[in-house]
Amino acid sequence: MFTKEELIDFKLDSEFINRCETFTSLLKQWGKVHNLSGSLDDESIKENIIDSIYPLSFIDSFDSFADIGTGAGYPGLILAMANSDAKCYLIEPRLKRVAFLNFVKNTLKLKNVEVIAKRVEDVEGVNVDLITSRAVTNTKLLMDITETIKKENSSFLFYKGSLLNDELEEAKINNQKIVKRNDRNYLYIKG
Numbered sequence: 001m002f003t004k005e006e007l008i009d010f011k012l013d014s015e016f017i018n019r020c021e022t023f024t025s026l027l028k029q030w031g032k033v034h035n036l037s038g039s040l041d042d043e044s045i046k047e048n049i050i051d052s053i054y055p056l057s058f059i060d061s062f063d064s065f066a067d068i069g070t071g072a073g074y075p076g077l078i079l080a081m082a083n084s085d086a087k088c089y090l091i092e093p094r095l096k097r098v099a100f101l102n103f104v105k106n107t108l109k110l111k112n113v114e115v116i117a118k119r120v121e122d123v124e125g126v127n128v129d130l131i132t133s134r135a136v137t138n139t140k141l142l143m144d145i146t147e148t149i150k151k152e153n154s155s156f157l158f159y160k161g162s163l164l165n166d167e168l169e170e171a172k173i174n175n176q177k178i179v180k181r182n183d184r185n186y187l188y189i190k191g
């Protein structure tokens with residue numbers, strides 16, 4: 001699925017490639033039955049995996065993170081597969097998606113992953129270094145609803161599209177870094 005050269009910028013190894021292969025095969029099996037993700041062909045899954053890990057080339061290291069609305073696994077489950085040493089919380093209220101995330105976690109023996117079957121607004125007792133999210137809601141609302149899991153110095157990494165500038169104005173953010181890749185705008189706000 002990946003060559004080692006494709007992953008060289010991200011310092012990922014053959015264990016990550018093996019995990020991606022297993023994830024791809026499980027997503028293709030479960031995805032059809034449970035309507036987990038729109039795109040289930042190999043190329044789309046590979047593109048979603050690259051989209052998920054791309055920010056590892058420019059963000060600071062972190063000991064813990066939470067992904068809001070992980071769905072079928074992007075980006076949180078993929079980031080957790082790439083960062084076995086970081087404690088990872090996948091926060092997703094839809095139960096079929098939660099069941100799939102737990103199935104992948106158990107199949108791949110991802111001890112660093114905890115799946116929380118709740119909306120982030122209802123989460124208690126979790127405070128992380130980094131908060132990630134893709135395709136859930138706008139920047140201002142994301143920052144508001146993640147107050148529950150924020151530390152004083154938490155950073156944010158949001159996977160956004162072309163409407164980012166309007167969102168930044170609304171959210172009144174000024175310490176951000178934006179990295180573009182194809183149609184993606186990665187918004188990184190350092191804590």
Ligand SMILES: C[S@@+](CC[C@H](N)C(=O)[O-])C[C@H]1O[C@@H](n2cnc3c(N)ncnc32)[C@H](O)[C@@H]1O
Nearest residue numbers: 068069070071074091092094119120134135136
């Ligand atoms: C469009 S899907 C995106 C899934 C995945 N992040 C991706 O990019 O493929 C949005 C997901 O966010 C979840 N979600 C919506 N509101 C949420 C909230 N307040 N807290 C946690 N998850 C939420 C939904 O259940 C859904 O699985």
